[in-house]
Amino acid sequence: MMVDVTIVIAGAAGQGVQTIGYVLARTASGAGYNVFAWQEYESRVRGGCNSYRMRISDTPANSPLSRADILVALNAESQRKYRPLLKPEGILIDEHETGERVITVPFARIATDDFGKKLFANTVAAGALAAVLGLELEALTAVIADEFAGKSSEVVDTNRAAAAAGYSSAKRSCEGVCAWTLPGRAQTHYLVTGNEALALGAAAAGCRFIAAYPMTPSTGIITLLSKHKERLQIFTEQAEDEIAAINMAIGASYAGVRAMTATSGGGFSLMTEGISLAGMTETPIVIVLGQRPAPATGLPTRTEQADLLFAVNAGHGEFPRLVFAPADPRDAFHKIARAFNLAEKYQTPAIVLSDQFLADANFTVDDFELENLKPERFLATTTELTDYRRYLLTETGISPRLFPGQSEQLVCCDSDEHDEYGHITEDLTLRKRMVEKRLRKLEGLRDEIQPPEEYRIREAEDVLVGWGSSRNAVLEAVDRLNDQGNAIGMVHFTELWPLPRFTFTDGPRYHLIESNATAQFGRMLRSEYGLPVSSTVTRYDGLPLDHEYIMEVWQHG
């Protein structure tokens, strides 16, 4: 990589850390670079210490780095907190501090003296950062104009001028100190978060109904769909609680449309009876579970992968379900569409495991490969049905599914154990057959599950095994470790339940990489494949896995 620069913008909540970060992310992305950006913030509206982390590169690098080349500190407290992340050769952009590798830009003073309001300090800082990065000023001011598009021309002009002031102030001190230049390249990318990709994928898959109760980090999904509901023809409803949300989605699905809900661990806990209901009534439904550190309220704005075993086991009783965990937004877009297809084909709940990191981070996507997304419906045709039985016992376990009002056939669903027509039964022989029918669907489902991604496996002596959103970090760790002369491979799962038919080759040592404390996936691998695990790299401080962390823990424990 010729260009690979990591920036940390830090300040208190309310100081505009996110605005600066996002404006710069768009500017760099618009200039044709790969941008990866994530945030780390406290669960409060004002104060505290928040950071926006951005990695700009000329080849795709959708994973975070913890060490920074540039630190923009908006206040003293965050300067102290994030300074240790700055590399020795890195550049600090600060209001007051002076020094050899410091670019001093008095954001607040410039804002008040020249533009009359402290409010413009973050725009001044954005200008300064653009100068240090060697971005073109015009590229930045164009994005600023677009960001403030709805506002008065005075607001737009003042912000542009403030950015220019920060830019020229920093430019002067940059001479001979800052090594970066980011001239415009003729490339366009998508810059999207996991939440946006999940919402877009659901829309593309023909989802017509979403009910959800707000909970970080999944609120963005229903928000985006609600914003475009008229055009997309998707009915959106904020439910009174998560129990209502999942029951509404089940009602909509029974009524004949694709339906979903989205939540985090706490809300998912409330949904578990509903998941069991979907299993029993054989109603397809998609649930996005955006994980965050738990138990209970935990760390609302941070990340973790600790709800895996919960998702795989959620809901009382035995019934088939699907659990997917996408690697990144491109994968999330396709995975949720697959979840809709398979949930419908097998008439069962599908859970898409996301996490705060995937949900909120901005990733660069070159191509969504829309042509590979193939929504399919699996409703029965009414003409061939006489004596319709919603729960007809079949070899595959899949019964013909109609919706009420589709024809004269009556569609009867029951959460009690039922006969083929959907009526309550206490016939215990029939009960046994119904259990077996439902579980038979798991066999067909297992054949549909994609095997894990294998990378540099051939000569590997050690293999890092992970799942979900850590994929790019693990991949990068694997490459770097190979560069250092190790023989390392990767096996990465994004379809977790039922586990795919797959054989781990004998020979290499297997190491688990997970963002939780007890290596939950390891337990699944051991019981399903009898896989012996040599060591585990776990992370549960609320921050995402990155390749530096993985390499450090793997090599030095």
Add this chain to the structure above:
Amino acid sequence: MVELDDYQSDAENQWCPGCPNFGILKAMKNALVALAKRPDEICLVSGIGQAAKLPHYLRCNFFNGLHGRALPVATAISVVSPQLTTIVVTGDGDCYGEGGNHFLHTFRRNPNLTLIVHNNQTYGLTKGQASPTTDSGEKTRLQFEGVTISPLQPLALAILHDCPFVARGFAGDITHLTELFVAAIQFRGLAYVDVIQPCITWGTHSVSWYRDRIYRLPQDYDPHDKYAAMKKATEWGDRIPTGVFYQMDEPPQLFGEYFRANSYEGALTALKFPSRGAIAELLGQFKTAKQRGEMDRQGRGVV
């Protein structure tokens, strides 16, 4: 022509012989015949309890879901398939207890459905514990010393929150109950009928205790006066009124009306998959060159 026989279900009835639930079932069939609704035009939604088993005894579409959760299921059905006649059948425990939160919020939504609550003032299926409407002081199979907390006032609650049609019927007066059901099903919006249904197995009052106290609201009763209706709806004890307590002249907006007016009018089941072009256009908004200023501004500082 629709006839009573069209609703004849083959499922074995599990209610206690002689239970006034049979009166409610009869009144419901009468009402559907009177309205000439075919079984495939009707969708019954219920939770769990003795009352909630009714859909098995009336041939039509049904979704018999979880204890307490009929309303959210039915609300969704009513917006996905507005052409169906969606009717919720539930009990006082199911609707006012386990499903209490949904009961409240359904008033705010005003979906186009009929809500029929078999109010037997007890938990029948779980064998005689107190329900949210059991009178204070009544001794039950669990509240041995008598119920010490006060009963919920579901009708007054509904009126307070502008549920646009609020009525009470009596399972022992099938003629009157049929009339109420006809009016409720015809009503455009949320129509709620609480039905006094003495439980002859666990109930603390006999059928005649109720019969002696129940009366019909007089001809000159005005159901449009909200606060008078609330007061009337709390009358209980020596005299128990039945009839339409509250009916709004100008009901609030129907749930889903905005969507039908601005996005799609009919049953959502008629919609095909979105075109690739439409999705490509949406994705295009996330292309960095053209992006609009609308990233993940949500999810900040929220618990």
